[in-house]
Amino acid sequence: MFLTPVLFCTLLLQDLELSAEQQKIQEQAQQILETVEAFTETKKNKLKPYASKDKRVYLFSDFRSKEAKIALKDCSTILACLDRSLIEPEDPSECSLRGIMIQKKRTYEKLCDMLSENVPSMAGFFLRQRTTSGFTLYDPPISIYYFEGGIKAEASASHDMAHNFVHLEMNRRYGILPLWIIEGLACAGEDGAFGEVWSNWYRDGFVFSLSHSGWRGKDTQNILEKMKPGFTELFAYAARPYEDAEAHMAFAFLTYALEAEPLELKKFCDLLKVEYGKNYELGGRFVPSVEFQQKILLEAFGEGFEARFRAWWLDPPKWNAWQKSEKKKR
Numbered sequence: 536m537f538l539t540p541v542l543f544c545t546l547l548l549q550d551l552e553l554s555a556e557q558q559k560i561q562e563q564a565q566q567i568l569e570t571v572e573a574f575t576e577t578k579k580n581k582l583k584p585y586a587s588k589d590k591r592v593y594l595f596s597d598f599r600s601k602e603a604k605i606a607l608k609d610c611s612t613i614l615a616c617l618d619r620s621l622i623e624p625e626d627p628s629e630c631s632l633r634g635i636m637i638q639k640k641r642t643y644e645k646l647c648d649m650l651s652e653n654v655p656s657m658a659g660f661f662l663r664q665r666t667t668s669g670f671t672l673y674d675p676p677i678s679i680y681y682f683e684g685g686i687k688a689e690a691s692a693s694h695d696m697a698h699n700f701v702h703l704e705m706n707r708r709y710g711i712l713p714l715w716i717i718e719g720l721a722c723a724g725e726d727g728a729f730g731e732v733w734s735n736w737y738r739d740g741f742v743f744s745l746s747h748s749g750w751r752g753k754d755t756q757n758i759l760e761k762m763k764p765g766f767t768e769l770f771a772y773a774a775r776p777y778e779d780a781e782a783h784m785a786f787a788f789l790t791y792a793l794e795a796e797p798l799e800l801k802k803f804c805d806l807l808k809v810e811y812g813k814n815y816e817l818g819g820r821f822v823p824s825v826e827f828q829q830k831i832l833l834e835a836f837g838e839g840f841e842a843r844f845r846a847w848w849l850d851p852p853k854w855n856a857w858q859k860s861e862k863k864k865r
């Protein structure tokens with residue numbers, strides 16, 4: 536194609552801008568990584584290091600070592616649950632993920648302060664985190680978790696950590712995905728690995744009263760009975776704010792796909808990845824239209840997906856069925 540000089544300049548300028556943006560992201564990632572490493576290595580902060588045998592999960596924690604080890608194991612279990620469906624990485628140590636699990640308020644605040652000082656472009660973000668129960672970063676892949684005393688009764692630190700590891704791993708594999716998939720998959724992963732869902736992403740008010748082990752049963756079945764055909768509500772669900780019915784639909788979709796049609800799910804995610812790369816700004820939110828998602832659903836899963844999905848949910852297998860069959864194989 537012939538380019539007029541003006542158009543040519545614009546294109547070049549865009550290229551330059553993009554690389555400047557990428558450079559900024561890289562710089563930020565480096566600053567974050569260096570800060571986190573310096574912080575975890577400082578003896579005074581009392582963050583003990585733990586690593587899984589395959590070097591895929593690194594955890595730093597001031598929890599009692601028994602609890603930290605449970606969290607380490609839970610993170611590995613949930614990754615194994617994803618691998619089963621989405622194919623294992625060839626070298627796990629090449630795709631390691633990092634978690635920091637903090638119990639002491641002062642330590643958590645100190646880390647937020649240090650990050651806000653050392654990463655000026657994200658100073659506001661890190662300062663705001665001082666009053667939250669943690670945050671997850673994708674570049675570099677790190678989940679920082681602060682176990683608030685106040686929510687102790689309704690939270691499970693190791694499940695929260697494992698839930699966040701699903702976010703990290705999915706981002707490593709597919710980059711940015713629509714939020715309903717990110718959150719639905721983390722809950723499906725929790726249920727698949729432990730038979731309970733603790734870390735649904737809106738842990739206020741009424742969610743407290745839900746039973747943690749009821750997601751694979753009546754709670755979800757009742758919602759699916761009323762769900763309109765074509766997944767229109769689910770595909771239009773932005774996941775912020777949390778809606779109980781749509782959250783269960785997301786959980787149901789991903790539980791079924793992970794367990795019954797994993798290769799097709801992989802294809803579905805691959806198609807989304809391509810779409811994001813083609814039509815979305817780097818780092819921006821991903822909100823594809825309902826029609827687009829219906830189109831790639833058919834492309835990835837083929838005809839009759841909804842009928843198979845609904846039939847499966849009438850009598851879903853017990854949560855640990857795959858673990859049992861896996862043990863038998865060994």
Ligand SMILES: [Zn+2]
Nearest residue numbers: 698718721736
């Ligand atoms: Zn989440």
